[in-house]
Amino acid sequence: MSVVLITGAASGIGAATAREAVRRGHRVALADIDLAGATRIAGQLGPAARAFELDIRDEAAWETALDAVADQLGPVEVLVNNAGIIHTGYARQLSPAEHRHMVEVNLLGPINGMLAALSRMRAQGHGHIVTVCSMSSFLPLPGYTTYGATKHGLRAFHHSVAIEEREGPVTFSIIHPPGTRTPMLDQEMADPSAVITFAEKPLTPEKVASVIVDAIVRKPVEIVHPAIGGRVQRVAGVFPRLMRFVIPKVAAMAKRRSTGLVPAPTAVPEQGDTHR
Numbered sequence: 389m390s391v392v393l394i395t396g397a398a399s400g401i402g403a404a405t406a407r408e409a410v411r412r413g414h415r416v417a418l419a420d421i422d423l424a425g426a427t428r429i430a431g432q433l434g435p436a437a438r439a440f441e442l443d444i445r446d447e448a449a450w451e452t453a454l455d456a457v458a459d460q461l462g463p464v465e466v467l468v469n470n471a472g473i474i475h476t477g478y479a480r481q482l483s484p485a486e487h488r489h490m491v492e493v494n495l496l497g498p499i500n501g502m503l504a505a506l507s508r509m510r511a512q513g514h515g516h517i518v519t520v521c522s523m524s525s526f527l528p529l530p531g532y533t534t535y536g537a538t539k540h541g542l543r544a545f546h547h548s549v550a551i552e553e554r555e556g557p558v559t560f561s562i563i564h565p566p567g568t569r570t571p572m573l574d575q576e577m578a579d580p581s582a583v584i585t586f587a588e589k590p591l592t593p594e595k596v597a598s599v600i601v602d603a604i605v606r607k608p609v610e611i612v613h614p615a616i617g618g619r620v621q622r623v624a625g626v627f628p629r630l631m632r633f634v635i636p637k638v639a640a641m642a643k644r645r646s647t648g649l650v651p652a653p654t655a656v657p658e659q660g661d662t663h664r
């Protein structure tokens with residue numbers, strides 16, 4: 389059983405992963421910028437779980453958190469880099485601060501975490517780093533511009549480090565969940581520009597958590613979900629001309645499917661607007 393640090397553990401996929409990891413016997417550090425939320429979840433999980441305040445954008449805070457976890461639970465053996473945010477809307481509708489916020493949290497945050505954990509794991513002679521990424525790391529999608537860009541970048545960083553460290557003691561897994569019913573998805577539901585997310589039936593956070601905690605033991609290189617559909621999407625993303633043709637059709641289907649789920653499914657931008 390391992391000491392597992394999970395970022396973004398106050399909510400959604402991170403909270404479900406913390407629950408599942410404790411259920412399977414791990415000691416779990418729930419790290420989040422929302423300390424009250426992480427403390428509430430940890431309080432439900434018993435002595436194997438502790439909450440820690442961590443803003444993943446802050447390099448120094450990573451060292452403080454890793455020291456605190458080592459003191460209270462033991463040295464971190466598994467890092468689940470999960471915390472992430474989204475600002476929905478077309479690129480031109482978002483402020484520079486919103487674009488920057490996504491880059492800082494979704495890309496620089498996990499980079500900070502990987503670098504901080506990697507040197508400690510190398511020194512202790514073992515460790516596993518799990519990156520929670522997104523299917524948008526393969527697909528250019530309207531309404532997910534900078535979010536997708538951060539996930540493309542995160543995937544590139546993750547695999548590049550894993551290749552650099554292939555002879556070392558640290559192992560790496562990356563997981564790409566599809567739409568998952570969390571507060572992040574609720575935020576997307578409230579914005580018609582992000583309607584494409586309803587092309588697929590969302591998963592529960594518990595399902596994604598089970599895949600993540602399995603990865604702690606099995607150490608897969610990369611997981612897409614669903615296995616077949618995910619592979620098709622991964623290949624499709626390589627062909628932008630194909631995407632221009634397919635995406636408006638998928639968005640129209642997703643808009644129909646979202647009726648009844650989205651509070652006010654109005655004003656989905658027109659096709660020509662999408663691909664300027």
Ligand SMILES: NC(=O)c1ccc[n+]([C@@H]2O[C@H](COP(=O)([O-])OP(=O)(O)OC[C@H]3O[C@@H](n4cnc5c(N)ncnc54)[C@H](O)[C@@H]3O)[C@@H](O)[C@H]2O)c1
Nearest residue numbers: 396398399400401421443444470471472522567568570572
């Ligand atoms: N929900 C989905 O449909 C979906 C799909 C694919 C990938 N993902 C990815 O899964 C991960 C978790 O998403 P979720 O849906 O559970 O989101 P969520 O909004 O439910 O939870 C995100 C958590 O991250 C925390 N957080 C935000 N900024 C932080 C910071 N600077 N430092 C530390 N913690 C911070 C929040 O407080 C929150 O607890 C994200 O990386 C997301 O991109 C989500």
